[in-house]
Amino acid sequence: MLSHWFSRVGSSVPRGFSRHYVLGLLKEQPMTGKEIMDRAIYDSDGKWRPSPGLIYPMLGRLLEDGLIDEVENGRYRTTTSGEDTAADMKSLHNIVQKQLDVMLRVGNVGKFMAFDLIDRVSAIGSALSSNLDRMTEQEKEKYKEFLLAELAKLDEQENINQKVTLEQK
Amino acid sequence: MLSHWFSRVGSSVPRGFSRHYVLGLLKEQPMTGKEIMDRAIYDSDGKWRPSPGLIYPMLGRLLEDGLIDEVENGRYRTTTSGEDTAADMKSLHNIVQKQLDVMLRVGNVGKFMAFDLIDRVSAIGSALSSNLDRMTEQEKEKYKEFLLAELAKLDEQENINQKVTLEQK
DNA sequence: AACACTAATATCACTAGTGACAGTTATATT
DNA sequence: AATATAACTGTCACTAGTGATATTAGTGTT
Missing domain, CATH: 1.10.10.10 (Winged helix-like DNA-binding domain superfamily/Winged helix DNA-binding domain)
Structure with missing residues (x-):
C-alpha cells in the first residue's frame, strides 16, 4: 500500500x-x-x-x-x-508533457517506467481504435502517421544495433 | 508559449x-x-x-x-x-501511475475522443521513443506489436469502408 | 585589516494540493 | 413550527511546489 x-x-x-x-x-x-x-x-x-x-x-x-x-x-x-x-x-497538454519529460530523463525512472507506458499507450490505443468509426479521415491519417513514425524509429534503432554488432565481429 | x-x-x-x-x-x-x-x-x-x-x-x-x-x-x-x-x-511508481491514470480517465475524453486521444498517444509515444535506448528488447517488441496491430485495424477499417462504398453502387 | 563582491543558503509570499473539521443551510420528522 | 439531522460549504493547518529577496559566508582587492 x-x-x-x-x-x-x-x-x-x-x-x-x-x-x-x-x-x-x-x-x-x-x-x-x-x-x-x-x-x-x-x-x-x-x-x-x-x-x-x-x-x-x-x-x-x-x-x-x-x-x-x-x-x-x-x-x-x-x-x-x-x-x-x-x-x-496547449497549456493543458503541457502540464502532462512537461512532467513526463522530466520524469523520463531524471533518475532511473525512465527505464522502469517505459514498460508501464507501453501498457498505457496500448490501452489508449484500443480505446481509440474501438472508436475508429467516429474519427474523421484527417484524424485517422494523423494516427496512422504517428504509428508509422514510431515503427520507423524502432527499425532505425534495430539497424544501429546490428551495425554495432557487426563491427564488433 | x-x-x-x-x-x-x-x-x-x-x-x-x-x-x-x-x-x-x-x-x-x-x-x-x-x-x-x-x-x-x-x-x-x-x-x-x-x-x-x-x-x-x-x-x-x-x-x-x-x-x-x-x-x-x-x-x-x-x-x-x-x-x-x-x-x-513502489511508492515512487505510484506517484506517476496515479496521476496518469486519472488524467487518461478524466480528460475530456468523451467529447473530443479521437483528436484529443491521438495527441495524448503522440505525447506519450514521443516521450517513449526518445527513450528507446533505455528500453529492453522485450519492451520494444511489445511496443512494436502494438503499433502493428493498430495499423492493421486502420487498414481493416479502410477495407470495410470501401466495401460499403462498392455495395452502395 | 576593512571592504566590496559573489555565491550559497535561508526565508518569504504565493498557489495548489491533502485531510479534518467548523459553520451553515436545507430537509425531514414530530 | 421547532428541532434534529444530514449534506453542502467554507476554513484551517499542513506539505510541496513556484519565484523573489534577504541573509550569511567566503573570497579577492587595496
Whole structure:
C-alpha cells in the first residue's frame, strides 16, 4: 500500500490540472462545488477525490479572476474569458508533457517506467481504435502517421544495433 | 508559449517526486543544496529547475525526519532509514501511475475522443521513443506489436469502408 | 585589516494540493 | 413550527511546489 507519507501529501492530479478540469465542466453546464467533486470522482473511477479545500477556494479564485460567474443556487458557469482558458488545450497538454519529460530523463525512472507506458499507450490505443468509426479521415491519417513514425524509429534503432554488432565481429 | 499563470504555478515534477529524487542522490554521495539543484537541472536537461524554496526547506524536513544526516561543509547523506525510503520504488511508481491514470480517465475524453486521444498517444509515444535506448528488447517488441496491430485495424477499417462504398453502387 | 563582491543558503509570499473539521443551510420528522 | 439531522460549504493547518529577496559566508582587492 502507499506509505503514510504519500497518502497524506501525494496528489492524484498534476498541479494545475484541476483548474482546466473545472473550467471545462462549467463550460458545459452550471454546477455547484459538490457536483464538481462528485463528477471528478465519477470521471476518475474514484481515483481522484478532490477535497473541498481545493474546490471551494479555487472557485473563489476563478470568480475573482472573472473566469466564472455565479448563476443561481450556488452554481457557477464559465464566462467568455473562462471559456478561452478552458479551450487552451496547449497549456493543458503541457502540464502532462512537461512532467513526463522530466520524469523520463531524471533518475532511473525512465527505464522502469517505459514498460508501464507501453501498457498505457496500448490501452489508449484500443480505446481509440474501438472508436475508429467516429474519427474523421484527417484524424485517422494523423494516427496512422504517428504509428508509422514510431515503427520507423524502432527499425532505425534495430539497424544501429546490428551495425554495432557487426563491427564488433 | 505557456500562459503566465502556468509558468508561475505549474510544476515540472509531480508532487512528492523530489523527495525521492533527493534521497536517491544523497544515497550515492553527500551533496549540498546547491549541488542538488544543479544536478537536477543537468539531469533534466534544464526542464526542471528546483527552486531553493523547495530544496532547503525539504532538506530541513528530511533532517528532522531522520532520513538524512549532515556530514561536512553543509553536505548531506541519507541515513539507513532514508535509504529504505529511497529504495521504495513502489511508492515512487505510484506517484506517476496515479496521476496518469486519472488524467487518461478524466480528460475530456468523451467529447473530443479521437483528436484529443491521438495527441495524448503522440505525447506519450514521443516521450517513449526518445527513450528507446533505455528500453529492453522485450519492451520494444511489445511496443512494436502494438503499433502493428493498430495499423492493421486502420487498414481493416479502410477495407470495410470501401466495401460499403462498392455495395452502395 | 576593512571592504566590496559573489555565491550559497535561508526565508518569504504565493498557489495548489491533502485531510479534518467548523459553520451553515436545507430537509425531514414530530 | 421547532428541532434534529444530514449534506453542502467554507476554513484551517499542513506539505510541496513556484519565484523573489534577504541573509550569511567566503573570497579577492587595496
